[in-house]
Amino acid sequence: MRLVMATADFLVAGRSFAGFPLLLDDDGWPMEPAHSFLWHTLITHGGVESTLTWEAYGRRLYDYFAFLAANELQWDEAQKPHGLSVVTRYRDWSLGELALSPNTVNKRLNLIVRFYDWCKRQGYITQLPFGVRDVRTPAHHGFLAHVDRSGGVVQKPTIMARERKATIKLLTKTQVRQCFGTQLDPSHALLFNMMVRTGMRSCEARSFPLAYVFNPRARSDLRTGQMLRILLEPADMHIKYGKPRSIDVPWSLMEDMWTYSLHQREIRRRRSGIIPTALVLTELGHEFSKSAVVDAMKAIEKKVGFPVRAHMLRHTYGTYTLSALRKSPEFHGEPLLYVRDRMGHSDVQTTAIYLHLINQLDAQIVLAHEDELDMLFATTEHGEMAGRIQ
Numbered sequence: 001m002r003l004v005m006a007t008a009d010f011l012v013a014g015r016s017f018a019g020f021p022l023l024l025d026d027d028g029w030p031m032e033p034a035h036s037f038l039w040h041t042l043i044t045h046g047g048v049e050s051t052l053t054w055e056a057y058g059r060r061l062y063d064y065f066a067f068l069a070a071n072e073l074q075w076d077e078a079q080k081p082h083g084l085s086v087v088t089r090y091r092d093w094s095l096g097e098l099a100l101s102p103n104t105v106n107k108r109l110n111l112i113v114r115f116y117d118w119c120k121r122q123g124y125i126t127q128l129p130f131g132v133r134d135v136r137t138p139a140h141h142g143f144l145a146h147v148d149r150s151g152g153v154v155q156k157p158t159i160m161a162r163e164r165k166a167t168i169k170l171l172t173k174t175q176v177r178q179c180f181g182t183q184l185d186p187s188h189a190l191l192f193n194m195m196v197r198t199g200m201r202s203c204e205a206r207s208f209p210l211a212y213v214f215n216p217r218a219r220s221d222l223r224t225g226q227m228l229r230i231l232l233e234p235a236d237m238h239i240k241y242g243k244p245r246s247i248d249v250p251w252s253l254m255e256d257m258w259t260y261s262l263h264q265r266e267i268r269r270r271r272s273g274i275i276p277t278a279l280v281l282t283e284l285g286h287e288f289s290k291s292a293v294v295d296a297m298k299a300i301e302k303k304v305g306f307p308v309r310a311h312m313l314r315h316t317y318g319t320y321t322l323s324a325l326r327k328s329p330e331f332h333g334e335p336l337l338y339v340r341d342r343m344g345h346s347d348v349q350t351t352a353i354y355l356h357l358i359n360q361l362d363a364q365i366v367l368a369h370e371d372e373l374d375m376l377f378a379t380t381e382h383g384e385m386a387g388r389i390q
Contacts, residue, residue: 001025001069003062005055017043019051021058023065033124034061034075037115049242052203060108061115064090076125085129087112087159095161102161113157130159168357170315171196175306182303186264187280188296191288193256194280195313198247199321199343202310206288207237210265210279213257225251237278245344318343318354326358 001024008018021038023031038061042054068075073086087109094105119125132155171179179192194205212230216222227248234242249257257279265281272285282292293310301308318339325335340351 001031001062001065003058005058019054021054021062023058023062031065033119033122034065034115037061037118040118041114050240051242052238052240057111060111063108064112067093076119077129079127079129087116087129091159091161102163105161106163109157109160113159130157132156133158168315168319168353169307169309169312170319171308171312175304176316178304179300179308182300184300184303185283185296186260187268187282187288188300190256190260190280191293191296192300192308192313193253195310196316197250197253199314199317199339200247201240201314201344202290202293203238203240204232205310206278206280206290206293208279209236209277210261211236211277213254213261213279215258216251216254227251228254240344241346243344245341247342314343315354318351319357322351322354323358 004022004024006017006020006022008016010017010020010022020042023034023038025031038057042057065075067073067090068086071089073089075086077086090112091105091109094100094108095102113130116125116128116130120128135154135156176196179196184192191205194200194208195202200208212232216228217224222228227250229246230249231244231246232239233244239245261279265279268281268283268285269276270285271283272281274285276285276287278287280288282288288296297308297310321342322335322339325331325333325338331338336348336351336355339354340348343351345351
């Protein structure tokens with residue numbers, strides 16, 4: 001079996017579904033019912049438009065079926081005690097031999113549970129290969145509390161791995177300064193700057209279009225040092241959930257991006273002989289892939305001597321931007337909503353994680369970040385509040 005991502009030639013009712021994950025058997029035919037489940041979940045019922053989500057779902061389901069094939073197991077085997085089921089064996093293999101984190105394993109198991117639930121509803125199987133248990137949840141006090149009929153009890157599959165509460169990891173002021181002061185590959189340095197100073201995700205920074213870059217000093221409608229509002233469009237780049245959003249790019253960062261586009265990028269582009277649309281290019285002149293960004297962060301980590309990950313840069317931006325805006329007397333908007341919109345969170349509760357983190361941080365650590373990180377994330381090089389965003 002194999003997993004391939006559909007090209008633009010994959011048409012259904014005249015519409016192209018380029019990027020849709022295709023699980024194929026050894027004869028090249030779609031594996032059923034896995035293929036139908038993905039179509040139902042991503043297209044028919046779910047309406048998921050992000051090709052990144054499509055790929056993630058495809059890889060998770062492929063990983064499960066590849067495990068079954070390698071061990072000559074059947075996904076719909078005869079009913080066994082839950083502790084001996086194929087799903088249990090897959091979970092234990094993922095946690096044991098692969099040593100994956102419980103969080104990663106549960107992301108895969110969540111999709112597998114949905115797959116079996118769907119198969120049972122469709123009549124492919126009569127029993128689930130895992131048990132369920134009742135879990136009591138906190139009372140719902142929100143706007144829709146009156147329609148909550150759960151009685152405070154929901155059913156959870158017993159197959160899930162036990163997770164420890166994840167802690168948010170971010171860089172300290174000293175670490176950010178050290179990264180800025182270290183001689184890095186120009187492309188690696190720019191990726192680092194784009195993520196830590198704007199909150200862009202890895203996929204967004206690596207696909208950020210060259211067309212969005214300009215020389216701010218050549219614009220008579222801009223004042224030196226102001227924040228530059230840039231609209232990100234899914235038609236131009238990879239954006240999670242495929243929804244447009246705007247980010248605020250510091251003036252100095254835009255100058256760095258402009259300078260990079262004129263010199264370092266052009267040197268790299270000539271090596272490949274192609275004309276990529278993304279701003280940041282690899283040493284050989286190609287656009288960065290997901291794995292290439294991981295390698296870039298590892299290269300930075302090797303030079304500075306402490307962990308550097310793309311998600312840490314986003315957390316660093318979110319935490320200290322929120323902290324700085326809450327303290328600023330010149331900011332008249334709602335800091336939490338501002339950070340939510342800049343980071344592209346679908347729910348403000350996700351952004352509120354940074355609020356909780358700020359409240360939990362040791363006061364001395366917070367104070368140690370105030371001077372330079374406030375300026376880095378919320379003010380311009382002239383100390384003026386970020387474009388006086390309302």
